[in-house]
Each structure stands twice: as C-alpha cells, then as structure tokens.
Amino acid sequence: MIDPAKAVKKSAEKPAPPVAAANKLVAGVIFGLAFGFLLQKGGVGKFNILIGQLLLQDWTVVKIMLTAIIVGMIGVFTLHHFAKVNLHIKPTRIGSNIIGGLLFGAGFALMGYCPGTAAAALGQGSWDALFGMTGLVAGSWIFAEFSASLKKTLEKWGDFGKVLLPDLLHVPRGVFVVIFAALLTVGLFVLERVSSR
Amino acid sequence: MRMRGKASCLIGGLALLPMRTAVAAEQGVNALNYPGPAWSPYVVGAGIGVLSWLTFYFSDKPIGASSFYAQVSGFIGKLFAKRHTESLAYFKENPPRVGWEFVFVISTIVGGAIAAITGGEFVNEWLPPMWEARFGDSIALRAGVAFGGGILMAFGARLAGGCTSGHGISGTMQLNVASWIAVICFFIGGIAVAMTLFKI
Numbered sequence: 380m381i382d383p384a385k386a387v388k389k390s391a392e393k394p395a396p397p398v399a400a401a402n403k404l405v406a407g408v409i410f411g412l413a414f415g416f417l418l419q420k421g422g423v424g425k426f427n428i429l430i431g432q433l434l435l436q437d438w439t440v441v442k443i444m445l446t447a448i449i450v451g452m453i454g455v456f457t458l459h460h461f462a463k464v465n466l467h468i469k470p471t472r473i474g475s476n477i478i479g480g481l482l483f484g485a486g487f488a489l490m491g492y493c494p495g496t497a498a499a500a501l502g503q504g505s506w507d508a509l510f511g512m513t514g515l516v517a518g519s520w521i522f523a524e525f526s527a528s529l530k531k532t533l534e535k536w537g538d539f540g541k542v543l544l545p546d547l548l549h550v551p552r553g554v555f556v557v558i559f560a561a562l563l564t565v566g567l568f569v570l571e572r573v574s575s576r
Numbered sequence: 577m578r579m580r581g582k583a584s585c586l587i588g589g590l591a592l593l594p595m596r597t598a599v600a601a602e603q604g605v606n607a608l609n610y611p612g613p614a615w616s617p618y619v620v621g622a623g624i625g626v627l628s629w630l631t632f633y634f635s636d637k638p639i640g641a642s643s644f645y646a647q648v649s650g651f652i653g654k655l656f657a658k659r660h661t662e663s664l665a666y667f668k669e670n671p672p673r674v675g676w677e678f679v680f681v682i683s684t685i686v687g688g689a690i691a692a693i694t695g696g697e698f699v700n701e702w703l704p705p706m707w708e709a710r711f712g713d714s715i716a717l718r719a720g721v722a723f724g725g726g727i728l729m730a731f732g733a734r735l736a737g738g739c740t741s742g743h744g745i746s747g748t749m750q751l752n753v754a755s756w757i758a759v760i761c762f763f764i765g766g767i768a769v770a771m772t773l774f775k776i
Contacts, residue, residue: 394759414639417620443624472737476757484763484769512720513726
C-alpha cells in the first residue's frame with residue numbers, strides 16, 4: 380500500500396497560470412457534462428427529491444451517494460494500489476468539519492440544492508437555483524474575508540491532519556475497503572427494502 | 577391608539593400562527609407526491625463512481641463543486657477591489673483562475689440541460705412545486721431564503737473543506753475521516769432545518 384503523503388504523481392509546484400492548459404480544460408468539460416447528465420437523470424436536481432431526503436421521505440440521495448462511494452472506493456483504491464492515481468485527502472479538523480458541516484446542512488435545507496446539484500437544477504430549468512448560486516458566491520466571499528482569522532482559531536481545533544478511516548482503526552487499507560464495501564452494500568439492500576423511494 | 581392597533585394586530589397574528597401551522601401539519605408536505613428520478617439511483621451512483629475513477633486517473637482531480645463558487649467570488653472581487661481580494665488569506669492560497677473545477681461546474685449545468693431536454697424533464701419554473709405548496713407563490717420569498725441558504729452553505733463548505741460532492745462523494749470514497757464527519761454533519765444540520773421548515 381502506498382502512503383498518500385508519498386504520492387506517485389507530483390503536482391506542479393510552480394504557481395498555476397490564470398487559465399489552465401487546454402487539454403486539462405477539455406477533460407474537465409467532458410467530465411462535467413457527464414456529471415451534470417448523471418445528476419439530472421438521478422433526480423437530484425429536483426427540489427422535492429433533495430428536500431425529501433432531508434425529511435427522510437425520499438432516499439434517492441443516500442442511495443446514489445452510497446453506490447457512488449462503494450464503486451468509487453473500490454476503483455480508486457485499486458488504482459492507487461497500482462500507483463496509477465494520487466489520493467486527494469483534505470485534512471481532518473474536527474472543529475471546522477463539524478461547525479462547517481452543520482452550517483452547510485442548514486443552508487442546504489434552506490436553498491434546497493447543494494453546490495453541484497444546483498448546477499444540474501439550473502440546467503433543467505429550475506431557475507430558483509440561480510438565487511441559491513448567487514448566495515453561494517456571496518457566502519464564499521464572506522468566508523474569504525474571515526479566512527485569515529478562522530485559520531488562526533477555529534481551524535486549529537482538533538487538527539489531525541490527513542487521516543483515513545483504516546489508519547485510524549489500524550486496519551490495512553485493502554482489508555478495510557473490502558469489509559466496508561460489503562457493509563455498505565448490505566446497508567443499501569436494507570434501505571431498498573424499507574424505503575418507498 | 578395607533579400603537580394599540582399594531583399591538584393587537586401582532587397578538588392576532590401570533591394567535592393565528594399555530595392555527596396555520598396546524599393546518600399545514602394536517603396536510604403534511606410529502607415529497608413522494610412529486611416526480612421521482614428518471615433513472616435508478618444505483619445506475620446513477622455507479623456511474624458517478626466510475627466517473628470518479630476517470631477524473632482521478634485522467635485529471636488527477638476528485639469531483640467537487642463548491643470551489644467553483646469561491647473562484648467566481650474571487651473574479652468578481654478582483655474586478656472591484658483587486659488589491660483587497662489578493663490580500664485575503666483564502667485567495668492567496670487559492671487564486672481565482674479558470675481551471676478544471678471551473679469548467680467542470682459550468683459543464684455540469686450543460687450536462688443537466690442535455691439530460692433534462694432529451695428526457696422531457698425540462699421544467700422551466702421559478703418555484704419548485706413542493707416549495708409552492710408549503711410557502712405560496714412569492715418568488716421574492718423563495719429568492720430570499722435560497723440566497724440566505726446559499727450564503728450559509730458556501731461558508732460551511734469552505735470551513736468544512738468541501739461540499740456534498742467534494743466531501744460527500746469524493747472524500748468519503750477515499751475513506752477520509754474529515755469527509756465522514758462533514759457529511760454526517762451536513763445531514764444533521766439539513767434534517768433539523770428541513771423538518772422545521774416543512775413539518776412544523
């Protein structure tokens with residue numbers, strides 16, 4: 380197993396130009412098209428499906444997320460094992476993960492879309508996504524205004540750095556992936572039985 | 577006299593409030609009364625999982641959406657206050673640029689449009705029907721709530737380090753502890769506020 384800190388591919392360390400290389404952008408366009416297409420087909424551009432999940436009435440969102448996690452996890456860890464991809468791990472900072480997460484959730488319920496699904500919603504002609512997207516831009520700016528002081532305070536609370544669940548539990552990654560994939564699959568079967576959608 | 581009028585109005589309004597909510601609770605807003613997904617969530621979920629392999633392999637990037645909005649805010653900031661924007665810690669670390677994440681989210685809009693139009697699901701509406709059933713037909717109310725929600729959500733995403741895509745899918749599949757904490761908190765916060773809005 381390869382340590383994420385000793386990543387295989389080294390990202391460019393010189394400052395990035397204001398516009399990325401054309402081939403990188405073309406890949407981004409193709410993957411973005413596919414992502415938006417899948418989100419819309421999955422119904423997660425729909426207000427009632429997203430809010431329905433938060434009301435625990437419609438379980439589409441959790442089903443999509445868990446399936447994506449199972450499939451993605453198996454592939455990404457396999458590719459990583461053979462040194463074909465880097466992992467992209469964001470640091471665990473308990474304070475900001477929890478407080479940021481709760482604020483995000485509250486905002487999600489008010490807006491009815493999340494940052495990715497809002498884009499798909501806008502594409503399907505749900506124009507109210509525009510109000511939320513404008514708010515997302517404003518909120519990002521507000522965060523940037525406070526970013527220096529947040530770095531010195533809240534973001535220091537419970538800073539554990541880059542850490543994965545298997546490392547935390549001292550289980551080999553491959554073993555953890557297999558067991559976890561099985562557990563999540565069982566979870567999905569149960570969910571499919573008990574949920575009406 | 578005027579003050580008393582206002583006061584009685586307020587009291588009358590307060591007395592009416594529980595009645596209105598009682599009626600709403602009786603009606604019960606049920607998300608299942610509105611259109612479901614076109615495709616099976618398992619097909620779509622597996623598709624997003626495979627898409628992640630491809631973005632990792634070909635672009636060395638995890639799928640994510642929220643940083644796009646930060647970049648847009650940085651562009652707008654630079655337009656009006658270049659030096660101030662460049663002095664902010666967040667933009668020093670993440671200079672706004674047209675990069676992979678930027679074109680990815682723009683294309684997500686187009687991808688959603690293609691799926692909706694080809695699937696006969698293009699809605700062309702300013703208010704989601706479920707919202708309208710609960711809160712009426714005021715676009716201004718919807719705009720205000722969604723805008724405020726967007727502000728909270730972006731602030732939360734930046735603080736937590738990602739959104740439902742970056743943490744909720746890409747981070748969780750990499751078994752990142754931060755992402756599992758964040759996504760659980762997304763749902764706790766979301767469920768609490770959604771229940772308050774639509775159930776009480």
